[in-house]
Amino acid sequence: DAGVIQSPRHEVTEMGQEVTLRCKPISGHNSLFWYRQTMMRGLELLIYFNNNVPIDDSGMPEDRFSAKMPNASFSTLKIQPSEPRDSAVYFCASSRDRDRQPQHFGDGTRLSIL
């Protein structure tokens, strides 16, 4: 039973570059969450999808951030252009519709912007 799969696990890139983070939720889960974790701000919800539709993106910090969910088995979080302050661990989580909270998290992508 595969869990939430995120790629890449680590990403190091230079400021100004485009970064794309990927997530495959658990099959049958129709709620998907993107979170960001930093020492200063803890775990923050960036965006929530339900049935592939973005329901709330109020946590997305700036227009430089965008997220898509083209189908039930794939989501991306893109940062363009990236800045050093975007350095964090980004988590994707999924759940069944009835649960409405992040049930299963992936292992995250550790992003470092130089």
Next chain:
Amino acid sequence: QQQVKQSPQSLIVQKGGISIINCAYENTAFDYFPWYQQFPGKGPALLIAIRPDVSEKKEGRFTISFNKSAKQFSLHIMDSQPGDSATYFCAARNTGGFKTIFGAGTRLFVKA
């Protein structure tokens, strides 16, 4: 704004002892209070959760105590083991919604 305040930041407990982590919330419009456990290099994992109409929930060695009038809830880990060493997050979900707000986390270390 931090709506869920968690304490302590870190905790050291002897093997076999009881670990206690406390959380307080300000917003009364929460309907679900989960706890997550996170090991280094891993994502948080849902550990146990409680709804506000229940004062206590127990699952194995883990117990949540909930005090609705005081707007406080706590996690007790009985017979703590070195394998319990991890970071624990309390959280609260807004009523009828999907936004789960996390506490700042407690780093637990259980000494063998």
